Amino acid sequence: xxxxxxxxxxxxxxxxxxxxxxxxxxxxxxxxxxxxxxxxxxxxxxxxxxxxxxxxxxxxxxxxxxxxxxxxxxxxxxxxxxxxxxxxxxxxxxxxxxxxxxxxxxxxxxxxxxxxxxxxxxxxxxxxxxxxxxxxxxxxxxxxxxxxxxxxxxxxxxxxxxxxxxxxxxxxxxxxxxxxxxx
Numbered sequence: 436x437x438x439x440x441x442x443x444x445x446x447x448x449x450x451x452x453x454x455x456x457x458x459x460x461x462x463x464x465x466x467x468x469x470x471x472x473x474x475x476x477x478x479x480x481x482x483x484x485x486x487x488x489x490x491x492x493x494x495x496x497x498x499x500x501x502x503x504x505x506x507x508x509x510x511x512x513x514x515x516x517x518x519x520x521x522x523x524x525x526x527x528x529x530x531x532x533x534x535x536x537x538x539x540x541x542x543x544x545x546x547x548x549x550x551x552x553x554x555x556x557x558x559x560x561x562x563x564x565x566x567x568x569x570x571x572x573x574x575x576x577x578x579x580x581x582x583x584x585x586x587x588x589x590x591x592x593x594x595x596x597x598x599x600x601x602x603x604x605x606x607x608x609x610x611x612x613x614x615x616x617x618x
Contacts, residue, residue, distance in 0.1 A: 439463050440503040443474040444510030444521025452543040454581040455574060456509035459600055466604060471499060475520045483523040493527050505537045505607045508561065512544035516556035525560055533566035537606040539599065540571040543579060569606065572599055
């Protein structure tokens, strides 16, 4: 049906944020979406540290995102913000890479005090890249078991995640329908 890109900003493997983003991708695949997963770990430190925006890998990511119908961006909270390696990657992408694309931001953190990192760090940078930001999801570390098939262990949080994912799908379908009618 549509192409969805999952972008994980976690340098760790395994990772709670990675696992949640992957799980959301699995749910989208059950809805007949094709899903591509990309991690900051897929890029060399040379590309990221030296700002190699013209590297083949960065150009491929740019094309993948620009052709996507929707993107899910996930990151753990480090020092009150998304991961620095995700910032390094996002800095290499064109200013309008997410042009009007529905983007579902997802963050994981150790405490509720970091909840605002979603609103004050990740969402603004995605908006700068012209994303159509959705409300987003924030998970506490204890609500996730990265080793289980169903990683979201809190039933209420799982329902909220599915609700946001459904809204994400509705936005993609609406945008796809509007694009088809305007062509």
